[in-house]
Amino acid sequence: MKPTLLSPDGLSGLIFLALVAVTVAGALVAVAAQRLVRGIAGLSLCFIGVAGLYYFLNSPFVAMMELLIYVGAVCVAIAFAIMLAEPRSEDKVGKTSGLGAVFGVIVGGLAFLGLALAGRHTHWAGAPSKLNSGSITEVGKALLTSYSLVFELISVVLLVAIIGALVLAQSGRDK
Amino acid sequence: MTMNIELIRLLAFLVGIIAFAALNAAYLVWVERKGAAHFQRRIGPKEVGPYGLLQPLADGVKLMTKQLLVPDGVDPLLFKVAPILLLVPAVMSFVTIPFGEHLAARNVDLGLLMIFAFASINVLGLLIGAWGSANKYAIIAAARVISQNIAYEIPMLLTAIALVMATGSMNLNEIVAQQGGGLWHWNLIRLTYAASPLTPIAFLIFFTTMLAETNRAPFDMAEAESELVAGAFTEYAGMGFGVFFMGEYANIVVGASLVTVLFLGGWQSPLPFLPGSVVWFLAKMYAIIFTVVWIRWTYPRTQFYALLNLSWKVLIPISLVNLVLTAGWLKVF
Known part of the structure; x- marks a missing residue:
């Protein structure tokens, strides 16, 4: 119906x-x-x-x-x-040039295509195995156990960002 | 049919919340003016009605009959949207605040997070209004507001995390329920056995950051009238300015309610044999608001760099230490 x-x-x-x-x-x-x-x-x-x-x-x-x-x-x-x-x-x-716009559309389209294909071809986990009670306890446990590698990698990204900011600030101060 | 009743209840709460915010905004202006006058040994508004009590109505009529002027050169859309953007997050935050045991529009499990999430939007309202109005003073005010907001959101969230670790819940109703049974169970002192002894420090940090986040003196850099005319509100006339003002006061009420719920036991009564009710909540909330007004008219405005230094060099280290010590205390006991 x-x-x-x-x-x-x-x-x-x-x-x-x-x-x-x-x-x-x-x-x-x-x-x-x-x-x-x-x-x-x-x-x-x-x-x-x-x-x-x-x-x-x-x-x-x-x-x-x-x-x-x-x-x-x-x-x-x-x-x-x-x-x-x-x-x-x-x-x-300022206005972007025509060539830049075309290039942007192509890159954007490719990104969209890639994500759409990835989404279509991934085997999504079924509803029961999802972490979807939404409670912070569950999310926290999952982050520190099964997904701890991802969690650590994110902190490495943040560390790189902080170091980069410090380097930029240091060279700015010497000038 | 049950769904309809739930919908009607929500609608009633929404209307009530908006009325509450508007009424508070109007009468807090009166409290502010009367308070300021008495702190400075004047009388304050006294002509309209007894004790000047009808003054807010007269002000409202004045603001509403004025022309809504949109100056040349401003971004017309953003200029009009900005005041609403400041008011909406405050109204959304009221949805989850438990005024009484059964008096909350929605009992959200992540209530505390929800309030912080919406509170972080309201700086965008000021930013868009200031930037959209293409005025030098307003843009300076916007730059100040943003750096102030970034600086003070960090210690506020750090203390909130420490508190959530101690209470084990983000549900505001549950946080209040834990504080039942008299003054000494409140998070402010918490003389119960498994509690962290650091909550008074957390309270001080939280109160200070609340003052800064709601742009109140001595941290009112957004509207430093002696330096920036009216800061972010410089180009606003009539009710545009009025809605901005309502948003500011609504945010103060949200901040005071949050302090009440987190540290002062919400609707719980101070003595175990008295029943808890919404009266206690309002009494505590207005006491906090009065303190906020009191501080405004007692201390001069800080310097901008002193303001940022206070957050980055004092409040953030203290709240980090507080977080680590609270974690340690909870682990040991």
């Missing part, structure tokens, strides 16, 4: 579509904006949409972390970096 619009299935489909629309719209604003501040606003809208998708998929913890880290920290840090680097922030970003 086809679900009607006002049945629970229909409504949840509608919510899903709305969240996808918010995400895509935010991403489009982020790449197409002429002003940097609009770009950041679009990026945060995109992240809010992604957080909504996580919440829709029944993992509230990831959704909240998405808001806290990506909207609250990454977007704000990007804004901070732009303010430090670019004093005349109200200036518009």
Whole structure:
């Protein structure tokens, strides 16, 4: 039977579509904006949409972390970096050349294709083996036991970032 | 049918929350003005109504009848969206705050995380408003707000993590329930056996960072009126400014509620034989808000570099040590 619009299935489909629309719209604003501040606003809208998708998929913890880290920290840090680097922030970003746009579309398309293929060909774990009670205890246990390698690798990435920032700051101070 | 009742309950709570936020914003302005006046040995508003109690209504009518001016050169969309962006996270945070034992719109398991997640958005409201209004003072204010927010969010989250380790839950209702049975069970002192003795330090750090995150004096760098005209709000007129103000006060109410829930036992009564109720919650919350007002009119604004140094060189190390010691204490006992 086809679900009607006002049945629970229909409504949840509608919510899903709305969240996808918010995400895509935010991403489009982020790449197409002429002003940097609009770009950041679009990026945060995109992240809010992604957080909504996580919440829709029944993992509230990831959704909240998405808001806290990506909207609250990454977007704000990007804004901070732009303010430090670019004093005349109200200036518009220059237009990209036609060749660059074509190149960008090709690279973006390839990335999309690769991710879509990977998504189609992965054997996804079934529902019972998912870590989806959403409780932080479960997530924490999983991170420190079965996925501890991933966890450690992420901390190595952060360490590299910190060392890089220190190196950059040091060379700036000597000048 | 049950779903409908749940929906109606949520709608009623939503309307109630928005009314609560608006009423608080209006009357906290009155508290602020009266308080400021008495701290400075003046009388404060007294013409409109008894003790000037109708002054907020008069202010509201004034703001609403003013023209919503959108100056040339601003980003019109972002300029209009920004005040709402400051207000919405505060309203969302109220959803999970337990005002009484059964008086919470939604009992969210990750309530504390949810409040922090939404609280981290409201700096974007200030940023977009300031940047969108293309005004030099506003942009300086935005730069300050961002560096202040980044600096103070870290110690706030670190102390919150230490507290979550001690309570073992992020559910605000459960955190309050654990603090039942009198004053000495509150997280502020916690004289129970398995509790960390470090919570008073956590309370001080949390309160300080709360002041900074809500941009209150002595940390009100966003709106340093003696240096930056009105900071991020410089270009706003009429109700645009009004909504910004409502957002600021709503955030203060959220911050004070959070302090109440986390450290002062929420709706629990201070003595074991008195029943807990929403009255205690409101009393504690308003006591915190009054302290916030009191601090504003007692201390002068700090310097910007002193503000950042306080966070990076004092609060973050202390909260890190607090985190490690709390972990050790919980492991040993």
